Amino acid sequence: xxxxxxxxxxxxxxxxxxxxxxxxxxxxxxxxxxxxxxxxxxxxxxxxxxxxxxxxxxxxxxxxxxxxxxxxxxxxxxxxxxxxxxxxxxxxxxxxxxxxxxxxxxxxxxxxxxxxxxxxxxxxxxxxxxxxxxxxxxxxxxxxxxxxxxxxxxxxxxxxxxxxxxxxxxxxxxxxxxxxxxxxxxxxxxxxxxxxxxxxxxxxxxxxxxxxxxxxxxxxxxxxxxxxxxxxxxxxxxxxxxxxxxxx
Amino acid sequence: xxxxxxxxxxxxxxxxxxxxxxxxxxxxxxxxxxxxxxxxxxxxxxxxxxxxxxxxxxxxxxxxxxxxxxxxxxxxxxxxxxxxxxxxxxxxxxxxxxxxxxxxxxxxxxxxxxxxxxxxxxxxxxxxxxxxxxxxxxxxxxxxxxxxxxxxxxxxxxxxxxxxxxxxxxxxxxxxxxxxxxxxxxxxxxxxxxxxxxxxxxxxxxxxxxxxxxxxxxxxxxxxxxxxxxxxxxxxxxxxxxxxxxxxxxxxxxxxxxxxxxxxxxxxxxxxxxxxxxxxxxxxxxxxxxxxxxxxxxxxxxxxxxxxxxxxxxxxxxxxxxxxxxxxxxxxxxxxx
Amino acid sequence: xxxxxxxxxxxxxxxxxxxxxxxxxxxxxxxxxxxxxxxxxxxxxxxxxxxxxxxxxxxxxxxxxxxxxxxxxxxxxxxxxxxxxxxxxxxxxxxxxxxxxxxxxxxxxxxxxxxxxxxxxxxxxxxxxxxxxxxxxxxxxxxxxxxxxxxxxxxxxxxxxxxxxxxxxxxxxxxxxxxxxxxxxxxxxxxxxxxxxxxxxxxxxxxxxxxxxxxxxxxxxxxxxxxxxxxxxxxxxxxxxxxxxxxxxxxxxxxxxxxxxxxxxxxxxxxxxxxxxxxxxxxxxxxxxxxxxxxxxxxxxxx
Numbered sequence: 001x002x003x004x005x006x007x008x009x010x011x012x013x014x015x016x017x018x019x020x021x022x023x024x025x026x027x028x029x030x031x032x033x034x035x036x037x038x039x040x041x042x043x044x045x046x047x048x049x050x051x052x053x054x055x056x057x058x059x060x061x062x063x064x065x066x067x068x069x070x071x072x073x074x075x076x077x078x079x080x081x082x083x084x085x086x087x088x089x090x091x092x093x094x095x096x097x098x099x100x101x102x103x104x105x106x107x108x109x110x111x112x113x114x115x116x117x118x119x120x121x122x123x124x125x126x127x128x129x130x131x132x133x134x135x136x137x138x139x140x141x142x143x144x145x146x147x148x149x150x151x152x153x154x155x156x157x158x159x160x161x162x163x164x165x166x167x168x169x170x171x172x173x174x175x176x177x178x179x180x181x182x183x184x185x186x187x188x189x190x191x192x193x194x195x196x197x198x199x200x201x202x203x204x205x206x207x208x209x210x211x212x213x214x215x216x217x218x219x220x221x222x223x224x225x226x227x228x229x230x231x232x233x234x235x236x237x238x239x240x241x242x243x244x245x246x247x248x
Numbered sequence: 249x250x251x252x253x254x255x256x257x258x259x260x261x262x263x264x265x266x267x268x269x270x271x272x273x274x275x276x277x278x279x280x281x282x283x284x285x286x287x288x289x290x291x292x293x294x295x296x297x298x299x300x301x302x303x304x305x306x307x308x309x310x311x312x313x314x315x316x317x318x319x320x321x322x323x324x325x326x327x328x329x330x331x332x333x334x335x336x337x338x339x340x341x342x343x344x345x346x347x348x349x350x351x352x353x354x355x356x357x358x359x360x361x362x363x364x365x366x367x368x369x370x371x372x373x374x375x376x377x378x379x380x381x382x383x384x385x386x387x388x389x390x391x392x393x394x395x396x397x398x399x400x401x402x403x404x405x406x407x408x409x410x411x412x413x414x415x416x417x418x419x420x421x422x423x424x425x426x427x428x429x430x431x432x433x434x435x436x437x438x439x440x441x442x443x444x445x446x447x448x449x450x451x452x453x454x455x456x457x458x459x460x461x462x463x464x465x466x467x468x469x470x471x472x473x474x475x476x477x478x479x480x481x482x483x484x485x486x487x488x489x490x491x492x493x494x495x496x497x498x499x500x501x502x503x504x505x506x507x508x509x510x511x512x513x514x515x516x517x518x519x520x521x522x523x524x525x526x527x528x529x530x531x532x533x534x535x536x537x538x539x540x541x542x543x544x545x546x547x548x549x550x551x552x553x554x555x556x557x558x559x560x561x562x563x564x565x566x567x568x569x570x571x572x573x574x575x576x577x578x579x580x581x582x583x584x585x
Numbered sequence: 586x587x588x589x590x591x592x593x594x595x596x597x598x599x600x601x602x603x604x605x606x607x608x609x610x611x612x613x614x615x616x617x618x619x620x621x622x623x624x625x626x627x628x629x630x631x632x633x634x635x636x637x638x639x640x641x642x643x644x645x646x647x648x649x650x651x652x653x654x655x656x657x658x659x660x661x662x663x664x665x666x667x668x669x670x671x672x673x674x675x676x677x678x679x680x681x682x683x684x685x686x687x688x689x690x691x692x693x694x695x696x697x698x699x700x701x702x703x704x705x706x707x708x709x710x711x712x713x714x715x716x717x718x719x720x721x722x723x724x725x726x727x728x729x730x731x732x733x734x735x736x737x738x739x740x741x742x743x744x745x746x747x748x749x750x751x752x753x754x755x756x757x758x759x760x761x762x763x764x765x766x767x768x769x770x771x772x773x774x775x776x777x778x779x780x781x782x783x784x785x786x787x788x789x790x791x792x793x794x795x796x797x798x799x800x801x802x803x804x805x806x807x808x809x810x811x812x813x814x815x816x817x818x819x820x821x822x823x824x825x826x827x828x829x830x831x832x833x834x835x836x837x838x839x840x841x842x843x844x845x846x847x848x849x850x851x852x853x854x855x856x857x858x859x860x861x862x863x864x865x866x867x868x869x870x871x872x873x874x875x876x877x878x879x880x881x882x883x884x885x886x887x888x
Contacts, residue, residue: 022419052470069404075475075476075477076475077475078473078474078475079475083474084473090470090473091465091467091470092463092466092467094466095462095466096460099459102459103459103460103463103471103476106459106460107471107475107476111455111456113455113456117455117456118454135409160473178259314677321675323679379876379877381813382876382880383881385676386676386819387814387819387882389620389676389680390811390815390819391811394808394812394815394872395869395873397869398866401865401866402862402866404863404865405865406862408858426687477588505810514804514808518680521681521684524680525677529677555692555695555696556709557688557689557692558688558689558692558696561686561687561688561692563685563693564681564684564685565686565689567681567685568679568681568682569670569671569678
């Protein structure tokens with residue numbers, strides 16, 4: 001297996017009396033899709049928040065390509081190669097789809113001051129390239145408020161890709177998608193395999209089995225199992241704690 | 249933070265063609281106004297229009313924070329007043345020949361004094377912004393209001409510069425080659441400054457900074473997730489906004505040859521907010537329309553009854569409850585916000 | 586020592602007045618999510634109604650229910666007509682609409698009572714001072730402190746122990762759940778708003794004999810109330826209580842002691858001018874310090 005690009009080591013976070021992240025250690029290989037599954041309230045989103053630097057962990061370290069990110073701001077983490085999507089899409093509703101991507105392109109780029117970046121043809125083409133990758137070709141001028149839910153999920157992906165990440169943290173990309181949209185999302189994610197590593201938080205087991213190289217199971221803030229899809233399906237602890245309830 | 253109802257100024261709206269000419273029509277009217285006023289023997293109208301122009305600068309400056317940045321500041325009168333006092337104090341020392349604090353020479357030069365007004369207001373906005381932006385939403389509104397009130401009390405207590413009574417200047421600041429005592433000359437000076445400010449403002453709206461700031465207004469989480477240090481951007485917007493408001497305050501001080509703490513009364517902050525919303529938050533020309541409309545309305549009502557606020561108050565309530573988007577967006581065929 | 590204690594009592598007296606306003610403001614925000622700039626107008630309404638009845642009848646006893654009723658009625662009326670439509674709006678609309686209400690009420694008061702301030706006599710039963718050993722202290726001010734503390738106690742009991750309080754606490758976070766319980770949320774909101782107005786009116790009517798009753802009195806204390814709420818933590822009633830006492834005591838002490846302290850190091854007139862300036866700004870600087878250390882206030886409502 002390729003050496004890990006993202007390493008989470010002994011991460012813990014307590015909210016009041018509740019231990020939401022309990023000594024979590026996991027890693028994501030350079031070209032890997034590592035799925036993180038677990039019941040609601042297992043602390044999956046909180047984990048993403050801590051990796052991105054939105055939430056400060058109580059203890060533990062986060063390494064990106066061997067570099068310690070723990071003390072860095074969210075902006076520096078993004079610059080070093082982390083990007084995320086949200087379960088409920090966080091997009092700029094008044095802007096068009098292209099401008100959403102443009103914002104991500106411009107976030108870490110200097111432009112000539114007081115020159116309108118929306119008139120920059122090269123930038124627009126670059127942005128359209130990311131829309132194309134995410135399956136949104138030709139939708140650049142549509143106001144985001146007028147996009148369908150599935151398209152917004154794809155747009156989030158395009159925006160995340162535009163920051164040129166090494167690791168993508170995907171918070172339930174399939175949430176709320178219809179069957180056709182899910183298939184499209186799986187296809188888009190599959191096309192990115194090898195290009196960018198992914199930590200895929202997901203409830204949709206079809207998507208997980210279709211995409212994941214490895215699966216970790218998070219229950220009550222703890223990783224209770226980690227392995228291939230087959231390992232996880234066979235693991236008795238997982239079956240009783242998580243899968244068992246679904247298969248019963 | 250609030251998602252103010254400003255919108256992307258570059259958005260393609262299904263506007264009829266003639267809309268593009270409206271600013272030009274407005275400009276022609278503004279240029280003709282003092283001559284028409286003289287021809288009809290209504291030279292007081294020129295003074296009224298000068299006040300409108302100056303307040304339009306302030307409203308347009310507030311719009312950077314409010315319309316573009318989504319920052320509901322109820323304390324912009326502070327920057328307006330600080331700019332005015334900067335000019336007032338410099339002018340007083342310039343006239344008396346005694347340096348300020350013993351070493352800062354006074355000045356009666358308009359350009360110098362306005363630059364100082366902008367700098368001082370920017371510094372004050374930087375300090376207040378750094379504190380207020382540690383919060384957001386309702387506390388932000390309360391804190392900006394409270395700090396403006398603090399400065400109000402500071403200048404009331406500043407007896408050396410008139411305290412409660414304010415500070416009068418003997419003559420208007422001068423610009424070489426122009427007779428500033430002439431109201432028409434001053435009108436055109438104010439108009440030029442307004443146009444210059446609008447030019448800067450438009451470039452800002454359509455720059456990288458403007459695009460990212462507008463993004464922060466719509467979703468702070470999204471912008472953080474793509475690596476934008478959102479608080480720093482907001483702070484910069486707040487400071488720029490304070491600089492422009494200080495410019496307007498300084499110009500108003502020169503125009504009226506008078507400064508008093510009343511310029512930073514909390515109602516002044518409220519009026520600036522009304523101008524922006526009435527005209528159209530997040531648009532380039534909206535705040536100008538708003539300033540003209542509000543001052544015009546107030547003048548009309550005040551000519552009719554001394555108790556005009558009893559009409560303006562409910563009108564404001566109605567505006568807040570029903571009127572969306574502002575004057576500048578009337579006639580556009582886009583969807584409401 | 587006696588002077589210090591006396592000034593502390595003055596500070597507490599200002600503090601409880603501020604608490605009566607801050608509690609309503611913070612409850613209304615905490616539950617309905619509304620910023621109500623016109624809260625100071627309700628204080629003014631209470632003060633004017635009480636002053637009017639006191640002057641007309643000569644009885645402060647009648648003035649009390651008049652002030653309370655006027656403030657509560659006006660409060661529920663504006664909730665019913667205006668504020669109710671603002672719950673779902675952004676804060677900017679709330680600010681503009683309630684700013685409009687302030688203009689309206691201030692001008693209405695000018696129309697009805699003119700611009701001259703009204704003065705209210707301290708009711709004879711509470712005139713005079715009481716000997717507290719080290720110093721004597723005005724009975725009326727002691728009464729304000731007592732009423733304020735009693736109201737605070739009642740308010741905490743109401744929120745912690747009663748069904749209304751439970752609904753209030755639940756309504757803030759679980760609007761749907763409260764609705765599912767068969768509670769009329771709209772009525773609940775009107776009642777809470779009326780309660781806030783009642784507290785503001787109480788502060789207003791009590792202030793009458795101490796300060797002049799005049800147009801603009803509401804906004805002056807409103808802004809100070811904002812400082813209290815920011816210091817205490819928005820949405821938290823106990824934060825409002827702590828913040829109010831802190832602001833009351835700091836403000837009073839600065840005004841009382843700063844000129845004396847500064848006179849030790851500079852000439853009298855300069856010292857007075859500087860002290861005046863600093864003490865006018867004092868509570869705002871206190872707010873700045875709190876923002877630096879605890880941006881969410883000393884007792885934040887959540888977490």
